[in-house]
Each structure stands twice: as structure tokens, then as C-alpha cells.
Amino acid sequence: MNKKKYITIMVILSLVLLVSIGFIVKNYLDSTKQQELYNDLIEVVETEPEEDEEPLVYDEDESFLLDYQELYLQNNDMVGWIKVEDTQINYPVVQSKEEPNFYLKHKFDKTYSVYGCPYVQENCDTEKPSDNLIIYGHHMNDGSMFAGLMKYGDKGFYENHKTITFDSLTQHREYEVVAAFRTVAYSNEGFKYHQFVDAENEKEYTDYIEQCKELSIYDTGISAAYGDKLITLSTCEYSRNNGRFVVVAKLKTE
Numbered sequence: 001m002n003k004k005k006y007i008t009i010m011v012i013l014s015l016v017l018l019v020s021i022g023f024i025v026k027n028y029l030d031s032t033k034q035q036e037l038y039n040d041l042i043e044v045v046e047t048e049p050e051e052d053e054e055p056l057v058y059d060e061d062e063s064f065l066l067d068y069q070e071l072y073l074q075n076n077d078m079v080g081w082i083k084v085e086d087t088q089i090n091y092p093v094v095q096s097k098e099e100p101n102f103y104l105k106h107k108f109d110k111t112y113s114v115y116g117c118p119y120v121q122e123n124c125d126t127e128k129p130s131d132n133l134i135i136y137g138h139h140m141n142d143g144s145m146f147a148g149l150m151k152y153g154d155k156g157f158y159e160n161h162k163t164i165t166f167d168s169l170t171q172h173r174e175y176e177v178v179a180a181f182r183t184v185a186y187s188n189e190g191f192k193y194h195q196f197v198d199a200e201n202e203k204e205y206t207d208y209i210e211q212c213k214e215l216s217i218y219d220t221g222i223s224a225a226y227g228d229k230l231i232t233l234s235t236c237e238y239s240r241n242n243g244r245f246v247v248v249a250k251l252k253t254e
Contacts, residue, residue, distance in 0.1 A: 034107065034115045034144065035144065037107060037109065038091060038108070038144075041071060041091075041092060041108060042090055045067050045068065045071065045081065049066040049067075056069055058169060058170050062170040062171075063170065064169055064170060065167065065169060065170060065171070065172070067081070067167070068080075068081060068092075068167070068169050069169075071092055071108075072169060074109075075092075075094065075108055075109070075110065077094040077095060077096055077103075078092050078093070078094050078169070079093055079094060079095045079120055079126040079168070079169065080092075080093045080126065080166055080167050080168045080169060081093060081166070081167045082118060082135065082164070082165065082166045083164070083165040084149075084165075085161055086151075086157075086160075087143075087147075087148025087149075087151060088143050088144050088147070088148050089145075089146060089148045091117065091118050091137075091145070092108055092118075093117075093118045093119065093120060093135060093166070094117055094118070094119045094120070095119055095121075095124070096119065096122070097122045100122035102119075103116050103117045103118075103119035104116050104119070104136070104138075114138075115138060115140060115144060115145055116137070116138050116145065118135055118136065118145065119135070119136055119137075120133055120134065120135050121133075121134040121135075121136070121194060121197070123197055124197055125198075126168065127168075129168075129229055130197050130198050131196075131198045131199050131205065131230060132196050132208070132229075133166075133229075133230070133231045133232070134193070134194055134197070134231075134232045135166075135231060135232070135233050135234070136234050136235070137149075137233070137234075137235050138235065138236065139235040139236040139237070139238070145235070146233065146234075146235035149233055149235050149245055149247055150235070150237070150245055152177070152180040152217075152245075152247050153182075153217060153245065155217070155218040158177060158180065158218065161177075162176060162177055162220070162222075163175060163176055163177070163249075163252070164177065164231070164233070164247070166231055173251060173252075174251075174252045175230075175231055175249035175250060175251055176220075176222050176249055176252055177220055177222065177247060177248070177249045178209070178212060178213070178216075178222050178223060178224055178248045178249055179215065179216035179220060179246075179248045180216060180217050180218070180220075180245075180246070180247045180248075181215035181216050181217060181246055182215075182217070182237055182239070182243060182244070182245055182246075183215065183243075183244050183246060184240060184241070184243055184244065185242045185243075185244050186242050187242065190242075190244070191211055191215060193208075193211075193212070193234070193246055193248075194232075194234070196208045196232075199226065205224075205225075205226040206225075206226065209223060209224050212246075212248045222250070224250040228250045229250065230248060230250050230251070231248070231249050231251075232246060232247070232248050233246065233247045233248075233249075234246050
């Protein structure tokens, strides 16, 4: 190999290395900025309210939980807060009915971000609520957003994390995990779990639960009956093209 070719190859390799380092640094900075934003929101939620602070009226029957009142005033797309212990899932949940996928690429403060913010499918009614609230979140390589859902692929993790907290703006709520499964999107072979929002009848509800239980990686011993309210949490799963990992849980009642 002559000297000119050698120098050319070395220049190309150096450029590739610099570009790669640039991407790594950018991803690290993006991850850090994202985490700082959501850590600030967590701090707001976990800060004890002032003794004389009064909740604002949400509607004629309910008032805001003081935990979330300030965040709602920052962004009135907020519909709740989701948390799964021993994961990074500890985030506000939003919904944009006019721009359904807005939060796929925007964070809570509405600025652009590939991390997005967990959001509810646009045709779900969070106030009623719908029989099934479908919530999406990215599966990020740094473990943030809904990457922690993947832990439910391990029955041992499930055994110690059988409940998920998803508060509305007015009520603290816990959900029992019914099923955890893998499927594919954009395929006739996949389970179209996102199409089930409100059951037209008991059979439609039961069919949905039976399909979830059939696909479930393990038996949770928990089922749901017509009238139970559900959340379906969805994130990308990379073992196959357009893979999805889904956790379905039902609202615990006294």
C-alpha cells in the first residue's frame, strides 16, 4: 500500500471515529438533560405542600390532588402520573387529542425530544374513564421512559412488583398486573391490543382479556371481568421487527 492510500484510509477512519464519538457525546448529553427535566418534575410531585395550600377545583365533584396541581398548571395536557417501583418509570402522563402523536417526539415541556413523554392514546377517555387506557412510552437504551416494562418479561420481577401506580389528577390509583406479553405492530399476525378501548358488550371485554392471558409470558393468577377498568402499557421490543412489549393491569378496588 502506497503512502497516499494509507493516509486517505487513516483520514476516513479518523472521521468515522470522530463522528461516532460525537454521537456518543450527544446521546449522553440528551440523556442527562432529559433526566434532569424529569427529576425536577419528580421533586415537584414529592415536595410536601404548604399547610395552607388549597386544591383547585377539577370539576363539580372533585378537586386536584395537590401532588399534581402545579404540573397541570405547567401543562394542561397532563392526565396523570405513572410509577413502577425499581424501574425508571416515574413520569407524568399526557394526552394530546388534537395531535395524537405529539408526545412521541416532545417532552413534558413541549420541546422537541426523541425521548418524548408517556402518553395516552387519543381516543381514550381518562376522565370517564374508558374500559382500557392505552399508554405508550419509548424503550430507550439508557433505561428511561418505558424501557423498565421489559423487566416484566421475568416472572421473578413480577412476583415482587404485582402492582403499578397510575394516578389520575384527582385520585391515587393502583393497578394489578393481569398479563405481560410480546406481539408485533403493523402486522395481521400481531394482537391489535390498541384497538380495544371501550367494550360494546361483555363478550368483547372477555375476549380481550382471554387474548391477553393466552399471550402472557406467565400466569399471574389475576384476571379481569366486565366492568373492571384497565390500563395497557406499550413499548417497543427489539427481538423482532416492529415488536411490542405490553403489560395489562386492572384497577384495584376496595
